[in-house]
Amino acid sequence: MEFNLIEIIGLAAATLTTSSFLPQVIKIFKTRSTESISLTMYLIFATGVLLWFVYGLYIQSLSIILANAFTFILQVIIIFLKLKNTYQNKK
Amino acid sequence: MEFNLIEIIGLAAATLTTSSFLPQVIKIFKTRSTESISLTMYLIFATGVLLWFVYGLYIQSLSIILANAFTFILQVIIIFLKLKNTYQNKK
Numbered sequence: 001m002e003f004n005l006i007e008i009i010g011l012a013a014a015t016l017t018t019s020s021f022l023p024q025v026i027k028i029f030k031t032r033s034t035e036s037i038s039l040t041m042y043l044i045f046a047t048g049v050l051l052w053f054v055y056g057l058y059i060q061s062l063s064i065i066l067a068n069a070f071t072f073i074l075q076v077i078i079i080f081l082k083l084k085n086t087y088q089n090k091k
Numbered sequence: 092m093e094f095n096l097i098e099i100i101g102l103a104a105a106t107l108t109t110s111s112f113l114p115q116v117i118k119i120f121k122t123r124s125t126e127s128i129s130l131t132m133y134l135i136f137a138t139g140v141l142l143w144f145v146y147g148l149y150i151q152s153l154s155i156i157l158a159n160a161f162t163f164i165l166q167v168i169i170i171f172l173k174l175k176n177t178y179q180n181k182k
Contacts, residue, residue: 010146016139023131036124040114048107055101055154063146 010063018067021074025081034082042082046075101154109158112165116172125173133173137166 028034049072056064119125140163147155 006146006149009142009149013139013142013146016135016142018139020132020135020139023135024129027127027129027132031127033127036118036122036127038115038118041111041118043111044107044114045111048104048109048111051100051104051107055097055104058097058100059150059152061150 007063010061011066014063014067018070018074021071021078025074025077028078028081032085034078034085037078037082039079039082039086042075042079046072046079049075098154101152102157105154105158109161109165112162112169116165116168119169119172123176125169125176128169128173130170130173130177133166133170137163137170140166 024037028037049068052064053068053072056062056068115128119128140159143155144159144163147153147159
């Protein structure tokens, strides 16, 4: 029972932090602007997310594993769009 | 011993995901631009970070507690700067 409450809090946290990157992805697609987005932030964040994923596997936390798997995918999309914009603007 | 390795991975992950927001904060201070930053993303993310903090307390993970405490502070700074810019541009 206690396990369930903890995992519900964890999954709620996971859903929020992961889904939070969706509005950013949508905003980039809509505005095609990534100017004020920090590439360094996303590169460091994505590396950290990968380590959280490993940590989740170690401590066998479903919330941490799922959150970081999905978050990593969204990070890669944002990094790709930022790099694409930066490259196109330089041409 | 195994506990140490896990917590080292966790603390490395924590350091990366938390410190990743520093370049974004610095970028905003330098450029004073928050235009392509999604307020919705940061509001949802900050709420999730608070829940992760609670989750960390429950499962007694030092990495999760520290990471989310510091991340939350940086989130609040970014949200404040975004709101400040949005308000000033509207004037």
